[in-house]
Amino acid sequence: MLVLTHSCQHSMATAAVQNIWQELENTTMVDIGATIDRDKLYRKIGLRILPLLVLCYTFAYLDRVNIGYAKLQMTEDVGISESAYGLAAGIFFLAYALFEVPSNLLLEKIGTRKTLFRIMVLWGITSATMMFVTNAMTFYVLRFLLGVFEAGFAPGIIFYLTLWFPRARMAGAMALLMIPGPLGSMIGGPISSWTITRFDGTLGLAGWQWMFLAEGLPCVLLGFVVWKTLVDRPNLASWLTDAEKAVIQQEVSDTEDAASTHNFRQVLRDPRIYALAIGYFCLIGGLYTVAFWLPTILKENGVASTTQIGHLSAAPYLVALLVMFPLARHSDKRGERRLHSSVPALAAAAALLISALTANNFLVSFVAIIVATACLQGAYVVFWAIPAGYLSGTAAAGGIAFINSIGLLGGFFSPTLIGYIKDSTGSASPGLVVMAGVVLVGGLLIFANRLPRKSPFAADDPSPRPLARDSAPLANRNP
Numbered sequence: 001m002l003v004l005t006h007s008c009q010h011s012m013a014t015a016a017v018q019n020i021w022q023e024l025e026n027t028t029m030v031d032i033g034a035t036i037d038r039d040k041l042y043r044k045i046g047l048r049i050l051p052l053l054v055l056c057y058t059f060a061y062l063d064r065v066n067i068g069y070a071k072l073q074m075t076e077d078v079g080i081s082e083s084a085y086g087l088a089a090g091i092f093f094l095a096y097a098l099f100e101v102p103s104n105l106l107l108e109k110i111g112t113r114k115t116l117f118r119i120m121v122l123w124g125i126t127s128a129t130m131m132f133v134t135n136a137m138t139f140y141v142l143r144f145l146l147g148v149f150e151a152g153f154a155p156g157i158i159f160y161l162t163l164w165f166p167r168a169r170m171a172g173a174m175a176l177l178m179i180p181g182p183l184g185s186m187i188g189g190p191i192s193s194w195t196i197t198r199f200d201g202t203l204g205l206a207g208w209q210w211m212f213l214a215e216g217l218p219c220v221l222l223g224f225v226v227w228k229t230l231v232d233r234p235n236l237a238s239w240l241t242d243a244e245k246a247v248i249q250q251e252v253s254d255t256e257d258a259a260s261t262h263n264f265r266q267v268l269r270d271p272r273i274y275a276l277a278i279g280y281f282c283l284i285g286g287l288y289t290v291a292f293w294l295p296t297i298l299k300e301n302g303v304a305s306t307t308q309i310g311h312l313s314a315a316p317y318l319v320a321l322l323v324m325f326p327l328a329r330h331s332d333k334r335g336e337r338r339l340h341s342s343v344p345a346l347a348a349a350a351a352l353l354i355s356a357l358t359a360n361n362f363l364v365s366f367v368a369i370i371v372a373t374a375c376l377q378g379a380y381v382v383f384w385a386i387p388a389g390y391l392s393g394t395a396a397a398g399g400i401a402f403i404n405s406i407g408l409l410g411g412f413f414s415p416t417l418i419g420y421i422k423d424s425t426g427s428a429s430p431g432l433v434v435m436a437g438v439v440l441v442g443g444l445l446i447f448a449n450r451l452p453r454k455s456p457f458a459a460d461d462p463s464p465r466p467l468a469r470d471s472a473p474l475a476n477r478n479p
Helices: 002-034 038-065 067-079 082-110 112-132 136-150 153-162 167-177 180-198 207-229 242-251 261-269 271-300 306-334 338-357 362-383 385-390 394-425 429-448
Strands: none
Touching: 038 112, 038 136, 038 153, 038 167, 038 180, 038 207, 038 242, 038 271, 067 082, 067 136, 067 180, 067 207, 067 271, 067 306, 082 112, 082 136, 082 153, 082 271, 082 394, 112 136, 112 153, 112 207, 153 167, 153 385, 153 394, 167 306, 167 385, 180 207, 180 271, 180 306, 180 362, 261 394, 271 306, 271 338, 271 362, 271 385, 271 394, 271 429, 306 338, 306 362, 338 362, 338 429, 362 385, 362 429, 385 394, 394 429
16 A cells, blocks of 8 residues: 555656646747747748749749740641640649659658659659650650659648748748749740740751750759758758747647648548649649640730740739739738639639630730739639648648649640640630639639638647638738
């Protein structure tokens, strides 16, 4: 009896000591955190990691869509039909979707640095190898391989950002990360068209071959830059102090502690996730309708010069850049995502329809394309703050990849469909009408998908955090 009493007293004493120690640790963390300027800290993080990620993503996007400019010359050189071009443009996304979830689940195990290095080196080599396309079959194979090697890149970076930025700052960080979409197209049009015209015939190679070589090899070099400079998690960053690391760990979703295979199974059973994925499918279909077919549409409307096509193609994306930031900031300031994504998507659907119905009036049709592109890019940027705020842990890694995989099938659907319609009708306008309807469905789905304020995937997280809807304003924050 005395032994039992002594054992109980010892256990109680041990528990009391542990409670006191835990209180001291919590008090110390609060004291340290109180001395850190959050705005300054996240500005420091943004300046350290975002420029490299933006540069990498810019080349990724450029290598993904530059075939729209190559098509102006290579279809005649190689003998590729409109349907074959549309299928080759879209098959990239089929491969990307098939290999994306495995790539992102692997990323969580081996880290972002190794994953991005592998992706960038392999996709850079494959993109440069596109210069050796000789027929439709080699075109299909290389585009498929490009999708395989790039799989997981975009959602991997989004997951990476969730390790560094709290949800209240995600839309602002995402706006910066999403710059490469419009930026790659804005600078890619003039650069690609200039390369095609300037180097055509040099060393016996066509201009489109030089374009693939010049825009593919830099990705290989960037892969080695990533390997040398990127760190996987904040606790490995030598440029952060211990106090700053503690603040980040306190404020950001603790992915490691929240991770569980059970959470990813929950993702696959949640109808809201499927609504997000289908809505994203529709947004992507609209985005890549413009990305892959705008040069062809401009040529159909009487713009004969490849250089002029390149410069005109930059205009929609310049306007998109001007729209994205105010929209993302306003979304953060209001703590609202659903309307900030769905309303621009609905406006984009109307603009695509107007562009298709006014094809005989170049000015009106082109302005409508500009409006559609800007609205689609804005909806796209805010959209990704929705799943990032709803998911956590393995649910974030696998769930984001799952949404992206389903959604990117829209990138396969839209160019393939428009290529078939153009071969059948001789015009891309009927295809634009169909895609306007698809974007309309996507906007309505996002509008109707009201997510709960408390995520069902945060049950295992010892320190649940508010969703993006409850985020603090970002008016004075620059991630």
